Amino acid sequence: MKSKIDNQENPMKIVCRKALLWGLCLGISLFQIHALAQEEEEPEKEESKTWEQTFIDSNIAISKWFDSVAEGLDLFLVGRRVTNRVNESSVRIENLIVSQEGKALNNSVSVGVNPRLPNLEEYWHLKFATYDDREDRRNTPSDYLRQTPREKSYGATVGVFKKLGNVRTSFEPRIELKDPLSVSHSLSFESVARMKGYEINPKLEFWATPDKGVGTFQALNFYFQLSKIWSITLVNQGNYEEKSHLYSVSNGISFGQILTRKSALSYNFFTGSNNQPNYHLESYNFGVAYSQILYRKILDFQVTPNVDFQRTLDFKRVLGITFAINLNF
CATH class of the missing domain: 1.20.5 (Single alpha-helices involved in coiled-coils or other helix-helix interfaces)
Incomplete structure (x- = not known):
């Protein structure tokens, strides 16, 4: 069974x-x-x-x-x-593409080398660049809108810096590498007064170059922090060139908007005036700039569509766009 x-x-x-x-x-x-x-x-x-x-x-x-x-x-x-200070040497490569209505596309590359020597320098440092960064700083709209590429000017700058109370003083002679060698100078005084909710930034610069002679640059800019996202910058700057007796003035306003930790927008309006043949409005421009950091301290870009009105064109509307990408080492 x-x-x-x-x-x-x-x-x-x-x-x-x-x-x-x-x-x-x-x-x-x-x-x-x-x-x-x-x-x-x-x-x-x-x-x-x-x-x-x-x-x-x-x-x-x-x-x-x-x-x-x-x-x-x-x-x-x-x-x-x-000294045990960290070496902050840097190299910056900028590729700029400018497109304007009725003009050919323009592409340019500029390089800035900023070697820092912390043991040697106390109040000065050395810079090499393919452009004159001091003259570039005097070109007001370039901080918010660059419509033309930087003028090529290979050279080295030795900067001597000293704080006199709340005033930052700098003396920057520059040797331009060309035949023959040329030397230019810049002596500037700058300060920032920080108040509750806003800042005042006055600046005075005396400069001299072989091609433009001597000149002065003045600035009185205001910065207002409206909120964590919004801010306003008022720009008032003037530059006088002795050889051409040209006095150029830039006035404008920029609304800044923070989108994320790595991106921002700015809405800009600028006017340009000069004294030749008499003081008059030369141009005005509307633009919106979008900036983004792709990799922190490495790669960033900015794109700026804008509308420009020039007196030489009877203030006819000219559309344009600029794209700048920066690589930092």
């Missing part, structure tokens, strides 16, 4: 074992298919991550190399380490 029961149970055990075996095989197959699918997706993710990481790592490596070169030069000139 017992043998009959065993004979009856054996087929059932065999069926269960077969079902279990088939289920196990099916599970293994499904797991392998899922694993293969993940392996096909992972290379794309790894590839994109690798490209991004490679870009960041390359930037860091170049920055460290440049810092080490500047530090080596610093120690060579001084002979010993006298």
Whole structure:
């Protein structure tokens, strides 16, 4: 009787074992298919991550190399380490594309090298650039709207800085690398008065260049922080050139809006006036600038569509757009 029961149970055990075996095989197959699918997706993710990481790592490596070169030069000139300040040497490459209605597309690249020598410098530092950054700063709308590329001017600037109370004083002679060599000078006084909710930024500069002679630059700008998102900047600046007896004035207002930690908008309106043949309105411009940081301290860009009205064109509307991308090391 017992043998009959065993004979009856054996087929059932065999069926269960077969079902279990088939289920196990099916599970293994499904797991392998899922694993293969993940392996096909992972290379794309790894590839994109690798490209991004490679870009960041390359930037860091170049920055460290440049810092080490500047530090080596610093120690060579001084002979010993006298400070533990972090070396803040930097290189900035800017590619600017300017497009205006009725004009050809213009693309230009400018490079600024700022080697810092903390052991050698106390109140001064050395700069190399493919343009005159001091003259660029005197060009008011360029901070908010650049319609023309920077004028090429290869040279080195030695900046001497000293604070006289609340006034920041700087003397910056610059050697322009051309045949023959030319030297220009800049002596400026600048201060920032911080009040509750706003700031006042006066500046006075005396400058001299071989081509424009001597001149003066004056600025009285106001900054109002309306909220965590909104701000207003009032710009009032003038520049006088002795050789041409040209006095140019820029006035404007800029509304700033913070969108995220890495992006912002500014809504700008600027006017330009000069004294030739007599004091008059020369131009006015409306523009909206969108700025975004792609990688902090590495890569950022700005795009600015604008509408320009020039007196020489009978204040006819001219549409334009500028795109600037900056790479920092």
